[in-house]
Amino acid sequence: MTGICGWASDRPGTVRTRRLLALAVIGLGLAGCQSRSPETTGSIGGLNLLGTSRPERSPRAEIDALAARYNSDPSDVRNAMRYAAALRATDQKSQAAAVLQQVALRNPKDKAVLAAYGKSLADAGRYQEASEVLQNAHSPAQPDWRVLSAQGMVADETGDHARAQSLYDAALKIAPNEPRILSNLGLSYALSRQLGEAETTLRLAVAQPKADARVRQNLALVLGLKGRYDEAERVLAQDLGPAEAAANVQAIRAMAAKRSAPKTAQAADPAPGRQLARTAIQ
Template sequence: MMLLAGVAAIALAGCATNRTGALNADYSNLSGPQIQAGVADLSQRYAQDPRNKALGIHYAAALRAAGQTEPAVRVLENLVSVHQGDPEVGLAYAKALSAAGRFESALRVVDNAMNPVTPDWDALSVRGAILDQMGRPEEARQAYTQALLLAPQEARLHANLGLSYAMTGELVEAEAHLRQAAALPGATSKVRQNLALVLGLQGQFEAARMLYATELPPEEVKANMDYIRALLTQQDRWQAIRNDTPA
């Protein structure tokens, strides 16, 4: 069940002006069979050209979407050894480390990959996501806010900021930022599903159900609504949300 997807997933798609495009690899919105097909295809291509930076970044992103976090780390470790000092490879490596739960290492890598004078908004988003997973929300929100100064119309940044508030139980703030994200071009189904989750956690069950119904088949709508009601019975629901957020 892909709930609160976005913060730790650290999506790859985007259109920053200071990137070559190698990082525009997001497989998380695909279906399971599509992801598996992508992994199979990229695996064959990567085996023939393991030094190819863009190919390796795409392959690692597909592996992460398939839940194969350790193989993704190994792919990026190989790229780091070949493309030493490359900021795009470093950022992709940080994403892979974060997905594998190695947050301290991921934070060091992203800090080394990020230009402190002209930081990329995606790198700042990655940094924020890692800090959220480490239980450092104030620092995470500073990173997202700085990123929004560079890319104010980037839906993913507004969504990540909303999810950050959701993970600390500040649901009114979470809803406001997720609504802003959902209204922007480029908002994904995950953004709208996360908004539905936050609505449900505030007791707005019908609004949550209706929003889920626009995104998911009936059986998944029911599963998500059952999940929300189960969360509401847990005293440590915010930790449960954090743990359910794929890295």
């Protein structure tokens, strides 16, 4: 079973730190587990509830081949982007950002390159830089909902939930009812202690045809944070076996119990207000 701290993302993750919810919140951000991509949906407190659904790593041979092509022709944008994506997929975030930085320097007006670079910076925890790059990755005249969603994630990571929610709202005007945006918005509401709004938004997200297990995971996490563990378990059981769903609900219970512990007991937490974990749905 995949339990606490593993990103429910499109690539494997490694544990960075475990942070407790400051209120009862979840997932976008800074939190528990390391591997994620900024564009998208998250998990609460570093919990990964997706069981064995995580895709495999890119083969080492493929990365070596991409690296060889990149070294022989760094100006090949398509190959460089594929190489950076493979590096991110194998949790080599700093290297991916370094590759994309060079591509961006050679192609400073390429919006796709800037978007990838900004997301990579956010993936590596370099949020201020990510915010600056993502701002240039699209324009008011031609906004990109994926970039807006990534900007929202960065805002959530830095604690500016009101700005994050305005960015998700702007993204939804371009892509109405897109479950990835709705999921991020729901998580942002949870971060700002609006669990009712979080549940409503995530229920709308899971009702969309394109919603996947990760979106349902976020709803289950919010339900768990509201103390509705049986309902959370039923949601998780749609994608996990009964035993695995039950075990993950126990993990949510433990997280909620730790959150409600006396403040003195929580003082040892290195960053008690920032414990979210985003996942990538690209």
